[in-house]
Amino acid sequence: MTTIYDRDLDKTPANYEPLSPLSFLRRTAEVFPHRLAVVHGDWRYDYATLYMRCRRLASALARRGIRRGDTVAIIAANTPAQLEAHFGVPATGAVLNAINTRLDAAAIAFILDHGEAKVLMVDREFAPVAEAALAQAKNKPYVIDIDDAAVTAGERIGAIEYEDFLKLGDFEYPWQGPLDEWDAISLGYTSGTTGNPKGVVTHHRGAYLNAMGNAVTWNLPKHPVYLWTLPMFHCDGWCFPWTITMLAGVHVCLRRVDPAAIFDSFVHLGVTHFCGAPTVLNMLINAPAEVKARLKPGVKCMTAGAAPPAAVLAAMDDMGFDVTHVYGLTEVYGPAVVCDWHDEWDALPLPEKAAMKARQGVRYHVEEDVTVLDPQTLQPVPADGETMGEIMFRGNVVMKGYLKNPKATQEAFAGGWFHSGDLAVLHPGGYMQIKDRSKDIIISGGENISTLEVEGVLYMHPDILEAAVVARPDAHWGETPCAFVTLKNGAALAADQSGSDAIIAFCRERLAKFKCPKTVVFGDIPKTSTGKIQKFELREKAKALP
Amino acid sequence: MTTIYDRDLDKTPANYEPLSPLSFLRRTAEVFPHRLAVVHGDWRYDYATLYMRCRRLASALARRGIRRGDTVAIIAANTPAQLEAHFGVPATGAVLNAINTRLDAAAIAFILDHGEAKVLMVDREFAPVAEAALAQAKNKPYVIDIDDAAVTAGERIGAIEYEDFLKLGDFEYPWQGPLDEWDAISLGYTSGTTGNPKGVVTHHRGAYLNAMGNAVTWNLPKHPVYLWTLPMFHCDGWCFPWTITMLAGVHVCLRRVDPAAIFDSFVHLGVTHFCGAPTVLNMLINAPAEVKARLKPGVKCMTAGAAPPAAVLAAMDDMGFDVTHVYGLTEVYGPAVVCDWHDEWDALPLPEKAAMKARQGVRYHVEEDVTVLDPQTLQPVPADGETMGEIMFRGNVVMKGYLKNPKATQEAFAGGWFHSGDLAVLHPGGYMQIKDRSKDIIISGGENISTLEVEGVLYMHPDILEAAVVARPDAHWGETPCAFVTLKNGAALAADQSGSDAIIAFCRERLAKFKCPKTVVFGDIPKTSTGKIQKFELREKAKALP
Known part of the structure; x- marks a missing residue:
């Protein structure tokens, strides 16, 4: 039903603007132009420079024909180029696809084809895997090399280097926000332990809100000095490229x-x-x-x-x-x-x-x-x-x-x-x-066993550096808990049957018997680039145990 | 142009919710139910109670037929009822019209008619003016008395008392957010120094965003203890009813x-x-x-x-x-x-x-x-x-x-x-x-004079408590600056020609001659309830000076 509040009170350019985290960079560059924005090794620059570089990137991409809804992919460590891509790419209306640097060539080829990237920015360190992926992919994006001074290995495989590409852009490029706040800002592929990865599409509205959400939830002060330990390719660095910029903080890059x-x-x-x-x-x-x-x-x-x-x-x-x-x-x-x-x-x-x-x-x-x-x-x-x-x-x-x-x-x-x-x-x-x-839970004799609960106990052991528990198939119980364990240097425990027995006894004191590992395997534990333990691999190993 | 990002990626109940500051109360009541929410004299209650009371208010209003787009007005000091109205009223889809308590009956009558209030909540202290306004108004809203224990003057003029009205509501009322985030949340009349006041309509989206904006801009911590010196009827307390609630802070009420x-x-x-x-x-x-x-x-x-x-x-x-x-x-x-x-x-x-x-x-x-x-x-x-x-x-x-x-x-x-x-x-x-x-600037001999600049100098004088400068009509210059000044107790200056001369001399040392007051008037300075000096009245006085 229409009410008095629905008449002559419409959206206008004066009172409505699609939400976008891009607006945070403009504000900070205007209010704190000379505050330090980025530290990368010995290289430092301020927010006026960051904004100018992001505008150059957007402008150069637009001049190459990048438009709303195009995909621009990047394979890079936590460098200035990776940070700038989080502003410069969506500023053209395009969608940023930051690719996990630890993926193999086949997975990257799948992503390039599925995401239909028109441009691929490649950090020199990852040129070999990117080159192999490009050879496999049907899609042939325009390739830009990121020749980071901190990297000596790797060849240049692209048509142009990033800094030269920036020079093709206008540093006063008047970027527009998204047409609609529901427009996509980012495409991120899940690690997908089975089958092909899925492409998660996020939008400007959500990125804006979670950038603010981080600040409120963590009670971030003005001008935080933020170290980039978290990969920016992981959920767009949890939206922190935008949060830290909103607060006029310092982005301290870290390759490793x-x-x-x-x-x-x-x-x-x-x-x-x-x-x-x-x-x-x-x-x-x-x-x-x-x-x-x-x-x-x-x-x-x-x-x-x-x-x-x-x-x-x-x-x-x-x-x-x-x-x-x-x-x-x-x-x-x-x-x-x-x-x-x-x-x-x-x-x-x-x-x-x-x-x-x-x-x-x-x-x-x-x-x-x-x-x-x-x-x-x-x-x-x-x-x-x-x-x-x-x-x-x-x-x-x-x-x-x-x-x-x-x-x-x-x-x-x-x-x-x-x-x-x-x-x-x-x-x-x-x-x-x-x-x-859901897929990690162990069902043993009809009882659910939380692998995290068992791991929590293993981490209490003073000799254990890392631990992961997965299901091992068992003829009688269906499944039983199998623990993979890395010992600390100088551990008192031995990586043998005696150590295994001691660990199981340690668990028995702290857990119901059915939850305790039946098997303990010593050695390194495989992890994804974001530090997630690859339980899929461990399950394969547990299945293959004699 | 439609792109791959526009296909099969629509809004659904899982990924879209109209922004509304109402959601902050639910979160805080769920996460910190037993934290102190409201202090009013000796009365204190927690967020579980605040949420329950707001739900009762919403439910009781809905049971009286209040619907989306209806107006609910309130004339009250900074009390629990005023705070609760900021949640309970919009939770029914209605629009809160918090009326300035210093207005006269004619202005309130105009607002009740223009805003079409269906319900009017009246703090006992303001019953006399509300009663006179209701007598003048064509619109006859349902009147609820707020019988604040801190007030002894004033009669009850309504059909029911606020606490009794709450009892008619369901404390588990499952309120819905707005249908659309563009829906109105509040109606606030500008003080309008000439002619009838204008009704400013704000929406849920803006209230949500500025509630967060306050937190980020002021870098508010979790659990601030906030004193309500600012009237909540003034732009909805600058959105702080919602900001402080979001942060699970304490609302300390203050009537005066x-x-x-x-x-x-x-x-x-x-x-x-x-x-x-x-x-x-x-x-x-x-x-x-x-x-x-x-x-x-x-x-x-x-x-x-x-x-x-x-x-x-x-x-x-x-x-x-x-x-x-x-x-x-x-x-x-x-x-x-x-x-x-x-x-x-x-x-x-x-x-x-x-x-x-x-x-x-x-x-x-x-x-x-x-x-x-x-x-x-x-x-x-x-x-x-x-x-x-x-x-x-x-x-x-x-x-x-x-x-x-x-x-x-x-x-x-x-x-x-x-x-x-x-x-x-x-x-x-x-x-x-x-x-x-725009309307305060003085134009003297073709030169613009900022009254704020002249006032800034007057406030530097150790004997001056308050000062306001307005234009006085002048046959030769068009206008000249006229200063209204309140002296401090025990001031060395006298409120006579010698004081006036001393003040003008003080200004001459610090301002261009054409900006200095030509006239100084001693006495009290009229102000609105929100502390704004009423320059309109002063201009009338200056015009009437002999």
């Missing part, structure tokens, strides 16, 4: 996660904030004492990407880091759930405090709903800390869908919720805790 | 601006943040020393509503307040411009520092553009600190328009910009500074 470089950055660059997967935190915890001595207390760290064991969170806390635990997926722009801390939890005994922090928590302010539902009935599970259901999201920080895959999109959004595939419980008070990925 | 109560709240309630017009700051600066002794340094204050003289900002700074200067209008949801501080300004000598802080500044992160344009050509004025133009806004934090007034709306939005009516210069670096309201 290296504990010595990270600790150095706290002292020499005054880094105040960084993000990383639990495996990154584990590297910091296990760094040599002389490296760790360089930490100034109070550095803030946001972690996600895999459920961090409570022991890892407690160790970070002990070192003086201020850790915020978040959770999300590519489909929800990176983090969209936070373990929003209650002051009264500070007074809990350490193990309980760490257990609280290990919970995934509650929705971001900008997400409408995140909860744990029965995947069949879509009814909420009771908040009893025991009943498992699937984590589901609803709101503005959920992807547009999967590119050219309406079936997968419809399945993912069935019943009006985005189905995460993560199994969790709701604790009293409404904080959720992940128990497992 | 009283320096002793304000300083007490710092000590006894741990107030960390408050907002107020420059006249409120002036009251704090001029409070007795024993009252001021109760200040703890570091309390954060946001000021706007009239351009604060540099001397007032400097005095607040001296007392240990941390002042953020913002600027806005009802049409832009309250503040939408901030004097975004540069660290290097800390090192400036005090007078220059105060002059920097007196600048209005730059746009909020959530506003698309705010700048100073030539009102004829809509071209930007040069950033020379001298050329005057009109401040204009563009973006998502601009009203829908004026209710039932398409002509005024079109004029306000002419050329794709909202015309503020405030005259300003752009300084090098892009920070704007208001010189005057």
